[in-house]
Structures are given as C-alpha cells and as structure tokens.
Amino acid sequence: MSAWECDIDDCGKQFGSVEDAIVHQTTEHERRECEVCGSVVPDGYFAIRHAFDEHSRAEYVRSYDADSSAVRVREQVRDEVEEAADLKSVVDRLDELDGSELP
Numbered sequence: 472m473s474a475w476e477c478d479i480d481d482c483g484k485q486f487g488s489v490e491d492a493i494v495h496q497t498t499e500h501e502r503r504e505c506e507v508c509g510s511v512v513p514d515g516y517f518a519i520r521h522a523f524d525e526h527s528r529a530e531y532v533r534s535y536d537a538d539s540s541a542v543r544v545r546e547q548v549r550d551e552v553e554e555a556a557d558l559k560s561v562v563d564r565l566d567e568l569d570g571s572e573l574p
C-alpha cells in the first residue's frame with residue numbers, strides 16, 4: 472500500500488493510512504476560512520469536501536481564482552480519500568481527541 476502524503480503547504484509528512492493523514496490534517500494544521508462562505512473548516516480533506524459539497528464548481532473557481540484543472544485535482548483527491556478511508560472511524564477518532572464540532 473502506498474503512503475499518504477499531507478500536501479498542505481510544505482508539510483509533506485507521510486502516513487501509512489489515509490485515516491491517519493486526515494486526523495493529522497485536521498488536528499495539526501490551522502483551520503482555514505472557506506473563501507466562498509466564510510465558514511471555518513479543517514484544512515485538507517475536510518476543506519475539499521466542504522468546498523465541493525457545499526458549493527458549486529463555479530463558486531469555487533470564482534472565489535479561489537482556480538481553474539478547471541485545480542478543481543479536477545481536488546475532486547480526484549476527494550474521490551481517492553472516500554474510496555480508501557473509513558470516514559466514520561476518522562470522525563470517531565477526532566471526537567475523542569477534542570469535543571469540537573466538525574462540519
């Protein structure tokens with residue numbers, strides 16, 4: 472199985488499982504404000520999921536000054552994560568770590 476790498480900023484940390492990578496992104500990186508709606512969301516996978524679940528591609532492109540290939544890359548990351556990850560276990564682990572709410 473290939474390693475999952477955190478691609479936030481220059482982090483580059485590698486993890487043996489996608490769940491570990493998401494927990495890392497959510498707990499060790501600053502949360503950021505969504506450029507579309509101003510919600511504060513964990514960076515990494517949850518930020519991508521928020522952007523594409525809550526907003527249209529057009530909104531994303533406009534607000535982030537992104538192009539369609541940037542959208543495709545993020546949608547691909549989301550699909551890969553969702554295929555590989557047990558998101559319920561991620562959420563359970565995050566719940567144990569701190570009581571704060573997730574999007």
Ligand SMILES: [Zn+2]
Binds near residue numbers: 477478484495
């Ligand atoms: Zn990281």
Ligand SMILES: [Zn+2]
Binds near residue numbers: 505509
């Ligand atoms: Zn938003």
